[in-house]
Amino acid sequence: MLEKIGKSLMNIKLLRKIFNWGRAWSLWSVHLETGCCGPEDMARACARFDTERFGTLPFPTLRECDLIFVTGFVTKKMAKRLKLAYEQMPEPKYVIAIGHCSISGGLWWDSYSVVQGVDEILPVDVYVPGCPPRPEAWIQGIRMLQEKIAKEGLKK
Amino acid sequence: MTSMEEKVVESIKTRFPEDIIEAKVQRKNRVSISVRSDKIYDVGLFLRDELGFNHITSVSGVDYIDTKEFEVIYNVWAIDGKVLVSLRTKIPRDNPTLKSLIKVWEGAFYHERETWEMFGIKFEGHPNLSLLLLPEDWDGPPPLRKDFLLPDTPQEKLEEKIKRAGGQ
């Protein structure tokens, strides 16, 4: 019943826009570091680059998070945990793949324990290349995701 | 005046005349001692107690596949003497067992565990030889052995990947 009302409400364009706006500007990110881009994750969240300006706040518990940064390569051991963490997050949720390693395996293309591209296990929304990408590139990735969210559910 | 390095070589040669295969000074601060594998524990104890080699630096294995041997190398640093000794021993490749030295150098715990994992060298007396770095469902051979081969081409071709993802 409530769901039906909610769905019909979401068909109203204005409401949809408002809700999309809320989602886009409040992307809380999970604290799960998979690879070498970890310090840049910290740099982008901290003093100089400060993604809190765009509402992207690192949040301790993943139960309230919407965004997962795959920071670098994903090993086979980590892949299971990454998937588990992704599944524990409530919908709607987004994934940004950071760095060459998480896009295609990168430097570890022949390694025996690295997953060749995180899109094998998670649906990725935005890819940010670099090794590691500069914090500015992270911010651009966030902005691109925000633009993507803003268009969600709206006809072109 | 003999240097610390030479002193180490001399004393180890006089103490274990039978078991030392080779003992030499490699360069300043480096001594290399190779011993028979069954005596490595005693030599280790002697190095620690008598010569002050107290700071374990690394334990590593080398896979000499041509001669069908593993070489296990304990690199130990003497904090006071400022000498690094490479205590090395060769063990057969088909039955790689060695007495664990964690009773001598407690810091070797994780090093030996890693060497077990990477080469399959069994350390007798080690309390916990379980997978350390590899994924828990690892079923291949120990990866650092020379007969474990890595792929020469990317593991999945880009075209296949795109096809699997349903793209063009």
Place this chain on the structure above:
Amino acid sequence: MSIMKLSMGPQHPITGHFRFILDVDGDLVLKLEPDIGYTHRGIEKLAEKRTYLQNLPLIERVNSYCDSVGTMLGYLEAIEELMGLEVPERAKYLRVIAAELNRIASHLYAACLFSVATGLETMLMWPINDRELILDLLEKLTGQRITYTYPTIGGVRFDMSEGFKEEALKRLDYLEKRTEDYYKMLLWNHTFQIRAKNVGILKPSDAIRLGIVGPNLRASGVKADVRKDEPYEVYDRFDFSIPTGKNGDSYDRLEVRFKEVEQSINILRQAIKDIPKGPIKKWAPPIVPKGEVYTRVEAARGEFGYYIVADGTMKPYRLKMSPPSFRNLIALPYLCRNVPLADVPVIYISLDLIPMDVDR
């Protein structure tokens, strides 16, 4: 009495890439079992497949996290020793400059992580803001923020640009002044002291027995530093001291790092003043002669050892790394016995373990 198995990480605000399996009784941690390997890439295996030069970016990513130059130096030292290659003077100085800048960045990173572990977020931001200044300098020198691949076989890749010296000296002056703020905000903060003092005490004898290295060993009162013990590059020409701690607790481990930052500033000033003119790179053959070598360098987290077996080809036959964090790891289960749960993050961060470094 009931014991609860608590799994901490890898998705946990403090553990990074590790997982700890804790035996918890109420708020007391009886035992800690580290579960590592979440970042294991098999670098040692991959290195056997690549040439010595191709290995450079690979090796760097062992600890590209914050200490890339310190990590690479050991590898280069090893190769150059095998080749018998004498690096130009200027390149040696540039390597030292890059390594020390990197050490400062790394120690600031450690300090900010430490304050996160105790819950002081302000001191997360301040050092990381100043770390950016150092990274700017490194970027000016090397062209990248954290993965430089700056030193290469036979020298370094780039010379310092114009105006680098003045800029560097200015920023070092600022950093020296800034350290005072850190002392006021963190080390002399009473609340911080009661959280960090007498937590995770590592006695000198235990530290040596367990094979602890780097600032953690020095915090226990053992004067051991590769830069002094067997000087590499041009460290024997600088006048600097090795700071040591008294009690070997978490607080000392942090304090030693802050003092090392001061010493690094000291070294950097001398290096920038003394740097000679000349070439920065020497041609090196791609083939390394047959031989074995073990080299040690003092990376930011401690002694980094490289054992290389060369068989006279372009690729190493065996490359063994002995990274400092892997050697410090054993202290974690040793110290985390019968401590309150709240002390586990403090002890863990005070050891400054980097998962990349541990797993390789």
Place this chain on the structure above:
Amino acid sequence: MIPILSFSEIIELILKVLIFPGLAFPLLFAMIVIWFERKFLARIMLRIGPLHVGPLNRTGLFQPIADFLKLIQKEIIVPDNAYKILYNAAPIIASIVASMSVAFIPYAPKPDGGYWMIYYTPWSLLVILAIFTARPFIMVGAGWASNSKYCTLGAIRAALQLLAYEVPIALSLVSIVIMSRTFDLAKIVEAQSSIWFIILQPIGFIVILIAMMAELSRRPFDIPLAEQEVVFGWPTEYTGTQFALVMVSEYFDLCAVTSLITVLFLGGWSGPAIPILNDVSPILSGVFWFLLKMAILTVIIIMGRGIYPRLRIDQLLDAGWTLLIPLAIIQIIITLFTAQWWIPLLGGV
């Protein structure tokens, strides 16, 4: 028997319940404080904080609204092993309980006698104390019902923390009651019309401020929520709307606590009349002073997060029992000996 209300009384009641200090005020307070906290702490930390969110350019004023909109859209996940009734009820109960205490706080005197508060009772201090005491039970209940290890640990810590702050709060309230000889908050404010109790009882003020910060789980006492240790403590498992309720209830609590301390120590609404506000209604002038004092207290409480590391639970308990309680008792003794001189000088009663 229900008293028959006149039209103006009904309007007044609606105003009280829905606007101030009822429903809208704590919500607005929560929103502003969340925004202010993020912005203020960011400035301490050399950051900027929310900036690009919202129509007011470069203020980020709408950040809490965006967060709220996002949270209500999120899927609600109830853990499989959770005790579902308590788990689902806890956030609602928490927010109701937290907002309830606002009803008993007098915000301003009315010109025709009586006070601007939702429900007047001569025992309001006791009622509020009782409401505050209920909160840890909700925390423990929710943590237990989540059936997750981190939640349980957080709940245990919340229960332990209760031992540290509850007694000092009660003890320092004793000296207030001795001085003002009433449990009625409105009368307590009136007693302070000439001298505020913060001047007469500085020790009591410090004790209650520290204890209340512990009650609110603000740093350095955010032990039940310590993210580096127990992820997020008892609300770790809550998602979406439930989490929004939990968060909002925390800020409701902050509102109630700052109001209470203002009433007890800072003389409530007392302050020189502001001419412009006074012309509209003398109530507004009182409310203005009240809110100003609340704001100052809020800033002090928030600042803790910027400058202190978190304490350990045993250190907090130590501090509670060996420092706060003796201090509160000293305050009581001082009050007992000096009350005879001060009471004649106090107003009201």
